[in-house]
Amino acid sequence: MPFTRRAFVRTLGIGGASLLAARREAWAGLGEGPGAAAAPRPLLLHNNENPLGPGQAALDALRAVMGAGAPAGRYVFGRVDELHAAIAERFGARPENVVTGCGSTQILRAAVQMLTSPTRPLVAGELTYEECAGYAELIGTPVRAIPLDAALKLDLNAMADAAKGAGVVFLNNPNNPTANLHSGDAVGAFVDRVLTASPDTTVLIDEAYHDYVTDPSYRSQVPAALKNPRVIVARTFSKAHGMAGMRVGYALGHPDTIAKLEAWESANALNVAGIVVAIASIRDQARLEAERDRNTRARQFTLDWLAKAGFTATASQTNFVFANIKRPCKDFRDACRAQGVIVARDFPPFEKSHVRISIGTLEEMKQAADVFGKILGVKAKAA
Amino acid sequence: MELSRRSFLDAFGVREAASLSAAFVAARGREAAVAEAAAVEAAGDPAEIRISSNENPLGPGPAAMEAFTRAFQDAGRYPTNARPSMGDLREAIARRLSVRAENVALGAGSWELLRSAVRLYTSSSRHLVTASPSFESPEQMAQQLGIPVRRVPVDKEGRLDLEGMARAARWAGLVFFCNPNNPTGGVHSARAVAEFVGRVRRESPETAILIDEAYHDYVTDPGYATSLPLALEHRDVFITRTLSKAYGMAGLRVGYAVGQARTIEAFNRWAITFNQNSLAVAAAVASLGDPAHIDAERARNAEVRRFTTAFFQDRGLRVLPSETNFVLVEIGRPAKDFREACAKQKVMVGRDFPPLEKTHARVSLGTMDEMKRATQVFGAVLGK
Numbered sequence: 027m028p029f030t031r032r033a034f035v036r037t038l039g040i041g042g043a044s045l046l047a048a049r050r051e052a053w054a055g056l057g058e059g060p061g062a063a064a065a066p067r068p069l070l071l072h073n074n075e076n077p078l079g080p081g082q083a084a085l086d087a088l089r090a091v092m093g094a095g096a097p098a099g100r101y102v103f104g105r106v107d108e109l110h111a112a113i114a115e116r117f118g119a120r121p122e123n124v125v126t127g128c129g130s131t132q133i134l135r136a137a138v139q140m141l142t143s144p145t146r147p148l149v150a151g152e153l154t155y156e157e158c159a160g161y162a163e164l165i166g167t168p169v170r171a172i173p174l175d176a177a178l179k180l181d182l183n184a185m186a187d188a189a190k191g192a193g194v195v196f197l198n199n200p201n202n203p204t205a206n207l208h209s210g211d212a213v214g215a216f217v218d219r220v221l222t223a224s225p226d227t228t229v230l231i232d233e234a235y236h237d238y239v240t241d242p243s244y245r246s247q248v249p250a251a252l253k254n255p256r257v258i259v260a261r262t263f264s265k266a267h268g269m270a271g272m273r274v275g276y277a278l279g280h281p282d283t284i285a286k287l288e289a290w291e292s293a294n295a296l297n298v299a300g301i302v303v304a305i306a307s308i309r310d311q312a313r314l315e316a317e318r319d320r321n322t323r324a325r326q327f328t329l330d331w332l333a334k335a336g337f338t339a340t341a342s343q344t345n346f347v348f349a350n351i352k353r354p355c356k357d358f359r360d361a362c363r364a365q366g367v368i369v370a371r372d373f374p375p376f377e378k379s380h381v382r383i384s385i386g387t388l389e390e391m392k393q394a395a396d397v398f399g400k401i402l403g404v405k406a407k408a409a
Numbered sequence: 410m411e412l413s414r415r416s417f418l419d420a421f422g423v424r425e426a427a428s429l430s431a432a433f434v435a436a437r438g439r440e441a442a443v444a445e446a447a448a449v450e451a452a453g454d455p456a457e458i459r460i461s462s463n464e465n466p467l468g469p470g471p472a473a474m475e476a477f478t479r480a481f482q483d484a485g486r487y488p489t490n491a492r493p494s495m496g497d498l499r500e501a502i503a504r505r506l507s508v509r510a511e512n513v514a515l516g517a518g519s520w521e522l523l524r525s526a527v528r529l530y531t532s533s534s535r536h537l538v539t540a541s542p543s544f545e546s547p548e549q550m551a552q553q554l555g556i557p558v559r560r561v562p563v564d565k566e567g568r569l570d571l572e573g574m575a576r577a578a579r580w581a582g583l584v585f586f587c588n589p590n591n592p593t594g595g596v597h598s599a600r601a602v603a604e605f606v607g608r609v610r611r612e613s614p615e616t617a618i619l620i621d622e623a624y625h626d627y628v629t630d631p632g633y634a635t636s637l638p639l640a641l642e643h644r645d646v647f648i649t650r651t652l653s654k655a656y657g658m659a660g661l662r663v664g665y666a667v668g669q670a671r672t673i674e675a676f677n678r679w680a681i682t683f684n685q686n687s688l689a690v691a692a693a694v695a696s697l698g699d700p701a702h703i704d705a706e707r708a709r710n711a712e713v714r715r716f717t718t719a720f721f722q723d724r725g726l727r728v729l730p731s732e733t734n735f736v737l738v739e740i741g742r743p744a745k746d747f748r749e750a751c752a753k754q755k756v757m758v759g760r761d762f763p764p765l766e767k768t769h770a771r772v773s774l775g776t777m778d779e780m781k782r783a784t785q786v787f788g789a790v791l792g793k
Contacts, residue, residue, distance in 0.1 A: 070490055079485030088481070098477070098692070099468030099657040100459075128517050128662075131682040157682060164679065268485040271687030273517075289553065295517035297686045298660030299477075303484070 068363070069394055071384040072370040074202065074235075074346045076268035078320075078387070080303050081313035084269075087306035088299060097298050105301045106293045112305045113276055119252055122281040127292030130234060130262040130275030135161045136290040137258055137277070138194060141228050142167040146193030151180040153204060153373060155232060158196045167193070178204045178340050178348070178376075182216045189220045189227050198232040199247075200239060203373050203382040205342035210245020217247065221256055228256045228283075235344040237266030237314050238321050244343065248278050255280040258287075263300070265345060266317050267307045272300035321345050324388040331395045335404040346370075346384040351402060355381045361401040367394050457755045458783050460773040463591065463624075463735045465657035467709075467776070470702035473658065473692035480691030491687035493694045498685060501694045502665050506637060512667050514676035517684040519623060519651040519664030524550040525679045526583055526666075530617040530645070531556045535582030540569045542592055542762040544621065547585040556582075562764070567593030567729035567737060571605045578609045578616050587621040588636070589628060592762045592771040594731030599634035606639050606646055617645035624733040626655030626703050629711050633732065640668040647672050652689075654734060655706050656696050661689035710734050713774045720784045724793035735759070735773040740791060744770040747790060754786040 070077075091097060097105075110121040117123070127133040134157045142148050147168040150159050159169045170188045175181040180201050189195045197216070200207035208216070217229050231247045251259040258279040264270040274296060277287065307313070325342055332339050332349050339349040351358055355377045362369050370382035385391065398404070469477070483491040493501075495515060503510045516522035527550040531537050537551040541560035551558050559581070561573040569590055578584050586605070589596040597605070602620065609616055620636040640647045647668030653659035663685065666676055696702070717736055718728045727739040740747050744761050747770045751758050759771030772787075774780060787793075 067492075070486065073487050073490060075487060075490070076485045079482065085481070097468070098474075098660045099465045101462050101464065101653075101659045128681050128686075129683055135681070264487070270487045270683075271480075271484045271491050273488070273683060273686040291520075294520050295662060295681060295684065297517075297662045297689055299688050300686055 069367045069386060069390050071386055071390070071394060072368045072382075073270070074265065074344070074384045075270045076266060076317060076321075076345065077390060078317070079268040080272075080307060081268065081310055081317075083310040083313065084267075084303040084306040088302050091302045092299070100298070102296055102298045102301055103293075105298060106296060109274075109296075109301045109305055112308050113278075116308050117248055117252070117278060119248075119278060120281070123252055123278050123284055124276055125279075125284050125287045125292065126274065126276045126296060128273045128275070128295035129264060130232065130260040130277065131157045132292045132295060133260055133275055133277045133287065134158050134196075134230065134232065136287050136292055137228070137230050137260075138162055138167065139165060139290065140286055141230075142193030144168065146191065146226070148194050148196060149185055149188045149192045150196040151185065151198070151201065153178075153201075153376065154180065154196065154198045155202045155234070158194070158230070174204065177206070179206050179208065180204075182208060182212060186216055186219045186223065190224045192224065192227045194228050194230050195220055196230050196232065198234070200235045200244075200343045202234065202344065203346070203348055203370065204340050205344045205346055205348045205382075206340045207239065207241060207244055207343045209241075209243035210247075211243070213245070213247055214250070217250055217257060221254070228258060230258045230260065232260045234260070234262045234265055236261060238318055238345050239343045240318070240322055241341075241343050251277075251279045253280065255283045258283060263304050263307060266314055266321070267304070268317070269300065269303060269307065272303055273297065274300040274304045320387070321385055324385045324391050327388055328383065328385060328391050328395070331391075331398075335399065335402065337402070346382050348373075348380055348382050350379050351381050352379060354378050358401060362394075362397060365397045365401070367397045457757060458775055458779045459757045460735075460775045460779065460783060461757045461759050462659070463654060463733070463759075463773045464659050465655060465706065465710075465734065466774075466779060467657055467706070469657040469661070469692055470696055470699055470706075472699040472702065473656070473696040476691040476695035477688050480688045483687050486687065488683050488685045488687045488690055491690065493691055494687075495683070495685045495690055498663075498690045498694055501697045502667075505697045505700075506667060508637070508641065508667060509670070511670040512641065512673055514666040514673045514680065515685055516649075516664040516666065516676075517662045517681055518653055518659075519621065519649040519666075520546055521681060521684060522649045522664055522666045522676060523547050523585070523619070523621065525676055526585075526617070526619045526647075526649075527551050527554065527556065528679065529675050531582035533557070535580065535615075538574055538577045538581045538584040540574065540585075540587065540590060542765055543569075543585065543587045544591045544623070547583070547619070563590065563593055566595060568595045569597060571597065571601060575605060575608050575612065578618075579613045581613065581616045584609060584616060584618045585621065586618060587623070589624045589633075589732045591623065591733065592735065592759065592765075593729050593737050594733045594735060595729060596628055596630055596633045596732045598630075598632035599636070600632075602636050603639060606636070606643065610643055610646075617647075618643075620646070620648045622648050623651045623654055625650060627707055627710050627734050628732040629707065630732050637667060640672075644669050645672055652693055652696065655703050655710070656693070657706070658689065658692060658696070661692060662686065663689050663693045709777075710774055713777050713780050716777060717772065717774060717780050717784065720780075720787070724788070724791070726791070726793070729769075735771055737762075737765070737769050737771050739768055740770050741768055743767050750790040751783075751786055754790070756783045756786045 110124040148162040149170045152171040152173045172184045251257040260277045262275040339347045488495045499510045523546045536557040559577040652663040729737045
């Protein structure tokens, strides 16, 4: 027995057993048994998470890899290449088209860092995912915030008008927190218009909710990103892949653009468990489709309930809804919290009327609807 | 068998790890990426001994691994919602160090915090001071941002030149002070560091000082102590730590910085959004509550360090005094030649560390068994 193991055995009071066999077994318990999630907790409908977490294939992969040794103690670089290859394969692209980071947030930041400056503003919707604008503020990049249109959609015309001279135009499609999207044709035309009118501007498209979309008019802009150095598409494993806790995001683009993003070393922030699960998950398309269907049913239930109760919501293509509850979000949120349901924070300028509610399981949404009904004064019959 | 016991047994067993899948071996990665591409390509051979990146060969301790397996159920939740949460980790670190949570910033490894520090404190007119050689992350970030760098050579013993660094610190934005220093391995005493910090604060009051204690848990020199009290005493003086070394969690990406609340606040503002993964958070919280494991790891490493140091010294080669889990050896020939010759024998040692790359090689410390095999290879390669 090598010294090290003897030392451990002495220190920790275990001897003899067949350690190899035992270790293989050790990871069989991964994701089972009394874990943290087993304890009672409120319904978490505030962060647009997948309530089921990663799928079985992902779990199996993690068990196999972690059970094979102690890779948690090793730096991950060799495995990052494997992840890039798996993502590239999924899109019929090459590893040079892929950059990864600790959530897509890290890549969005790197893009803003690299492509904007005090003289090259960021253009973003007035109500959209805030990561880019928040980071722009931090580094002293001016932000041109473009109000939503009357249908609470990103105003593509106004954004294109504002793009001239900008470093980056940020387009979240579908958009968080408004849940709606623009068609593939509309976004394609928007990209063309920006690229033509403002030759130094990059269009950064965040498709975090891509896997939840069911609208047939929608189209990913990944093909445009692979061809054009001035288009970047960001994706995340935090949503439909169920890996919000594992922190893996990625972006696809032209190799020239990706190489520049790579220089910010975002893959250094990746963890081995996230990488292993992401590789398994991106190869498990059946599970993603099942997750989309599950979400679609729970989403439809929620939208139907709201409609029957007399509240309008945007046309959600995500795993959350944005609903006009005709009262301050804070009042509603506090009342929900008191009943064990957590809904999202304020989203100005709509905080006096709208709430964002993430989609849990169908069962969870039924429970939540009971709570919402009581708080909103919805008669049982109407609901 | 209980989950905890099964996980527990998994925590050791590097020897069994020798019979591993290619995927595992491929993951035995690099510390600074660039120079070791060849080594990674060579990965896949189970007989390989990777002593190139100052990793803990045993991985995380048993408490950490048990917590990790349990936390998987929350993998779909953001780390703020998972249990334990990022906030719980901050509290756990604060408790361990007897400071407040507001004194602690988390990073995706200390790498993130080193880079943030360069951004926060340097500019084109306020340079970075670093030792040469020292850990390269701050310098690389400065170069990326176009910030001037003053490199102060280490002394003959490989120790940071306190006099030279203090002089270079005038008008600097940030001094990077790696103690113990990577790749040279030595430490300065608590008193010497306190005098250095006091002097820089007097002579250049606007200069921030980052004291990187990545290898803190491996130090056995009784003259050494953490610079945490200095970090709490002075504004813009802070320490960084990582769980990538003695805690055996390089693959999980947990680091932290400690300093005054107003210093730390800036790090949190600049932090990568959700820079912790929830499995690592659980493992880290458990690990911080298991100091006996770190004591055992320090003792294990110290014995391997004595063995490895003696091996080189017995063959007339100078080893710089190390308080870490690696040794820098004056092999009297280019590190590249040595590295490539060792790699042919399936022993992977550290990258080049200019300006010492023509004469010195850095060898990380594996398990005793690994080092016994590795030293046989070193003997053959060096003709000793």
